[in-house]
Amino acid sequence: MVGGHRSRIRQSLLPLATTFWTYILLCLPRVCAxxxxxxxxxxxxxxxxxxxxxxxxxxxxxxxxxxxxxxxxxxxxxxxxxxxxxxxxxxxxxxxxxxxxxxxxxxxxxxxxxxxxxxxxxxxxxxxxxxxxxxxxxxxxxxxxxxxxxxxxxxxxxxxxxxxxxxxxxxxxxxxxxxxxxxxxxxxxxxxxxxxxxxxxxxxxxxxxxxxxxxxxxxxxxxxxxxxxxxSTSNERDLSSSTTTxxxxxxxxxxxxxxxxxxxxxxxxxxxxxxxxxxPFVLTGLNATNPALGGRSGENWGRxxxxxxxxPTPALRAMGSSNTTxxxxxxxxxxxxxxxxxxxxxxxxxxxxxxxxxxxxxxxxxxxxxxxxxxxxxxxxxxxxxxxxxxxxxxxxxxxAAPPRIWTLGIGFLLACIIFHC
Missing domain, CATH: 2.60.120.200 (Jelly Rolls)
Structure with missing residues (x-):
């Protein structure tokens, strides 16, 4: 009975944990896909x-x-x-x-x-x-x-x-x-x-x-x-270094x-x-060859x-463009x-x-x-x-953009998965 109860909890947490980690992956490292x-x-x-x-x-x-x-x-x-x-x-x-x-x-x-x-x-x-x-x-x-x-x-x-x-x-x-x-x-x-x-x-x-x-x-x-x-939180887009809130x-x-x-x-x-x-879906942030459009390793869209x-101007600067035009x-x-x-x-x-x-x-x-x-x-x-x-x-x-406090929640989910073997 205890094992069955734990199995049901594990099954109920699995979709939630999967959704959460998918979200985390979409939001790495700075600009979400x-x-x-x-x-x-x-x-x-x-x-x-x-x-x-x-x-x-x-x-x-x-x-x-x-x-x-x-x-x-x-x-x-x-x-x-x-x-x-x-x-x-x-x-x-x-x-x-x-x-x-x-x-x-x-x-x-x-x-x-x-x-x-x-x-x-x-x-x-x-x-x-x-x-x-x-x-x-x-x-x-x-x-x-x-x-x-x-x-x-x-x-x-x-x-x-x-x-x-x-x-x-x-x-x-x-x-x-x-x-x-x-x-x-x-x-x-x-x-x-x-x-x-x-x-x-x-x-x-x-x-x-x-x-x-x-x-x-x-x-x-x-x-x-x-x-x-x-x-987006300010520092996630490099718009400010003073706060993350x-x-x-x-x-x-x-x-x-x-x-x-x-x-x-x-x-x-x-x-x-x-x-x-x-x-069924496309993540446009995965563009290794075009950092100004949300580039990260994984996809080869080219320019x-x-x-x-x-x-505004800072949006493109934060995403990698250095050309003033x-x-x-x-x-x-x-x-x-x-x-x-x-x-x-x-x-x-x-x-x-x-x-x-x-x-x-x-x-x-x-x-x-x-x-x-x-x-x-x-x-x-x-x-x-x-x-x-x-x-x-x-x-x-x-x-x-994922604020730092989301990692606290992430650790919590990870521990839950370890405990319940999800």
Whole structure:
């Protein structure tokens, strides 16, 4: 009876002890890992269940006719490739678009589920290319844009970049540092995130967009949004050396966008992208190669292709950055970014592709973008998204720095485990 009683106590303590030590491990040594939990893994037909088809006018005034889900399937503009299982969404490439229509038929889809802080990772095998094209993979506010913000993960026009451009769009008051960052590999373009054109960083790799991306077999695009304020004792963030009891509210480091070409070795990928089975959670603090984003040994994320830091200045300094351009006051992102939906689309011409079309050396000079898109269907045989999978991780646990007194509790739990052999 005594043994059975002890066994029941041991069994009751085991889950609590396991939870506690998991928490301790997440909070070592200085900045707690952000625990993002898998919310959705979308492949093939799953896109039909996880997205709704936008079949309204184009907000960017493109030469495009966004079709419904039913029409996209009947016209074979969206389908699952039977040989690969990949989801394909493409432009119509067999007929001339009537001058009375809004433009060439194409696809724009929005996620049904909404997200805030989290990870959005998409393995793309092929992206739309061709003169007049303007493909994008992004997240956007469900409010009155630009209130709530927009994050452009993949975007470009007329096959030009030739590198991918990542951007933020916000209301007034959000800026990013000028110049090159020691944290990312990208190059800063615009620094004011307000409205249009927003703030931006261009990727350094030439195979991150357009034909070069497709010729290389595609790759992974990963966006990590870590902007919510967290609780931290002062000395845990090196904000003060005088006390361990004062609690301050700090934002997450910001918004990071990573690009991994298909040629990237599995040893150079974060483990959640390289494993055969998708893990149920991702700890973004385990980033040995990027201390400014919470680096510790364990994961190899590498440097992001674009990084948009939040404020205040000490948050990045405490997490390892010594570059003054990284530490400039910029944007309290938790105030500028709200609930978002994921959007994947292909439009034509419009504000960007239409305005730059005449200046692209590889595009025709004897016609306008609108005329070209309407009258040359065969020019859009490569205007398609081919997606292997989309992973969505959302906020699964609070991130809080562990004060010293927690070790007293830890010792207590450890002794209890020893006594009861848990």
């Amino acid at each position: 952000r625990n993002f939990t898998l919310r959705n893994e979308i492949r093939g037909d799953g896109f039909y269940d996880s997205f709704y088809w936008w079949n309204y006018g184009d907000p960017t005034h493109g030469t495009v006719d966004y079709v419904s889900k039913r029409e996209s399937q009947s016209l074979n503009l969206s389908y699952v490739d039977s040989s690969t299982g990949n989801f394909v969404m493409r432009a119509e490439d067999a007929s001339i678009a009537s001058p009375s229509s809004s433009g060439r038929k194409s696809i724009r889809i929005h996620s049904i589920d909404k997200l805030q802080d989290g990870i959005v990772a998409m393995r793309v095998k092929h992206m739309p290319s061709g003169c007049g094209t303007w493909p994008a993979f992004w997240t956007c506010t469900t409010s009155n844009w630009p209130a709530g913000g927009e994050i452009d993960i993949v975007e470009g026009a007329n096959d030009q970049g030739p590198r991918n451009l990542a951007s933020l769009h916000t209301t007034a008051g959000c800026t990013i540092p000028a110049g090159n960052s020691s944290i990312s590999t990208g190059f800063t373009g615009q620094t004011d995130c307000q409205y249009q054109p927003g703030c931006s960083e261009s990727f350094s790799l030439s195979n991150s967009f357009g034909p070069a991306f497709n010729q290389n077999g595609g790759g992974w695009f990963v966006m990590v949004r870590d902007t919510s304020p967290v609780s 004062t609690t301050t509210r700090l934002p997450g480091p910001g918004i990071s966008i990573y690009f991994y070409p298909s040629s990237t070795s599995s040893t150079d990928l974060p483990s959640f992208l390289s494993t055969n089975s998708t893990p 992001p292709a674009a990084f948009f830091p939040t404020t 990284d530490l400039a006051p910029s944007c309290p992102m938790d105030r500028y970014f709200g609930e978002h939906e994921i959007i994947i689309n292909l439009t034509f011409c419009g504000y960007w592709a239409g305005e730059t079309f005449p200046y692209v050396s590889t595009c025709p000079k004897n016609t306008t973008c609108d005329e070209y898109v309407r009258n040359n269907p065969r020019a859009f045989s490569e205007a398609r998204w081919e997606i292997e999978k989309l992973l969505v991780y959302t906020d699964g646990a609070s991130r809080i």
